[in-house]
Amino acid sequence: MSHSTTNTSDVLDLDSLLNTDELELRQRVRDFADQRIRPNIARWYEDAVFPRELPAELGELGVLGMHLEGYGCPGRTAVEYGLAAMELEAGDSGIRTFVSVQGSLAMTAIHRWGSEDQKLEWLPRMAAGEVVGSFALTEPTAGSDPSSMASFARRDGEGSDAGWVLDGSKRWIGLASIADVMVVWANTEDGIRGFLIPAGTPGVTVTPIGSKLSMRASIQCDVEFDGVRLGPEALLPGADGLRGPFTCLNEARYGIAWGAMGAARDCYESALEYARSRMQFGKPLASYQLTQEKLVNMHLEIQKGTMLALHLGRLKDAGRLRPEQISAGKLNNVREAIAIAREARTILGGNGITLDYPPLRHANNLESVRTYEGTDEVHLLVLGNHLTGIPAFRG
Missing domain, CATH: 1.20.140.10 (Butyryl-CoA Dehydrogenase, subunit A, domain 3)
Incomplete structure (x- = not known):
């Protein structure tokens, strides 16, 4: 059932503060929520299912990395992104969370801190929903205090061709079990750095967290890294420290x-x-x-x-x-x-x-x-x- 707002639900006439593009974008995302989320969300929630067809549909809707410019990203304003987030979460927080993990976390990390090759490889497909990204920061013993993370990447080799060996654990990592690429943050001898790890990399074990009373139409996982060997191209070159x-x-x-x-x-x-x-x-x-x-x-x-x-x-x-x-x-x-x-x-x-x-x-x-x-x-x-x-x- 649609609960689209009426005039009585906007006593302060906040809609008058939005321009035509913003109102049109909001209506388009609201229609998507009415047609695709509301009729199905009770079943998805009860069955603890995140529908795998949604990423491509959300890409077509233009809400993945929508605040980012270039590389196939929509390049919309912050207000437009906010309006989309509002309409998606009116459907369900788990669906908005997917858009947030994909766009605000994983895609932003690559867009802001990645090399040109990394951006070209991942961002256009992520914006289209063809590729799913994940963002691995939180650890079992480091939630609110990421500076105390225990995951560690040590240098493997010498010079510019040196790779990395990553060991550690992450928890509550959204989308990790369906992700094609994971942005992983780890300590190094030079401080905290970010790495891109494609799905199927040896030594990575992903386990979805079950028995949840919340976010049941979403995916969160435990991730283990055991001697994961990464090439020099895995490093996000622009990311240095907790910034x-x-x-x-x-x-x-x-x-x-x-x-x-x-x-x-x-x-x-x-x-x-x-x-x-x-x-x-x-x-x-x-x-x-x-x-x-x-x-x-x-x-x-x-x-x-x-x-x-x-x-x-x-x-x-x-x-x-x-x-x-x-x-x-x-x-x-x-x-x-x-x-x-x-x-x-x-x-x-x-x-x-x-x-x-x-x-x-x-x-x-x-x-x-x-x-x-x-x-x-x-x-x-x-x-x-x-x-x-x-x-x-x-x-």
Whole structure:
């Protein structure tokens, strides 16, 4: 069922802040979500399936690496990317996560830090969805603190022809089991560097993580590297230190600020529709003051969060977006989206715990969104550091 927004769902007339291209792009992605995600997502979620045909369809839609220029990438604005993320996550966080891992993480790493040969080899096919990418940063013992990663790549040989031997473990790596290429971050004698590892490379073992209560229509994996031999061409030459992965993480965090509001809007609209038609004590739920208060509070937070995301997008397109501003957007909008999903569920009553309605599925997914690309605590500390001038990450 489509829950496309109506005028009553935009009290502040935020649509008037968007230009024609932005509105057309949003409608195109919204139509895709209505046609391809909504009719299938309950089954995909329940069966824990990520449909393999979606990457090519998303490539055709033009949302893979859509903020990147050249090499077959769409070259759209930050606001347009945000609007696409919002509409995809209104369908499901797992589908938006695919777009984020592919474009904001893996493709951005290659586009920003790769050699010309690496860009030409991978980016056009990734933008088309013909090739799936993965981004391996998090480790079993290094989540919020990537500087303590234990994965290590040692030099193998001498001179410019020297390769690498990689050992280590990664966890919660999106798409790794279906990826054609993996961007892997590891310590070296010269600090943290990035490597491109094609699928099928000997010594790489990928194990999908099962028994998930969240992101069930998405793929996350454990990855082991055991004496993996890499040629000199595997190194991302431009990435040196944590600035490499953090640049990519900021791209993903930006998209999340938009995406979370899509999930929140879908929850709100399903609750509103239900409240209008569900009869209790002889009249619709929507006619009760307590229900109207819930709907108003949800709507206000969605409008404020969308306005925040749009402001961040305009700053990004102007080249002025700062990391602490991204943290503000990610922290606020995901936190509010979870609260909205849970409140929407209360309007649905017992029916709300089923996959016939989206709020509890969104709430479960958003627990993952809340954790990845920086937990609430990490973004609170980023903002605390900005406000006080005192970094409090280490006690």
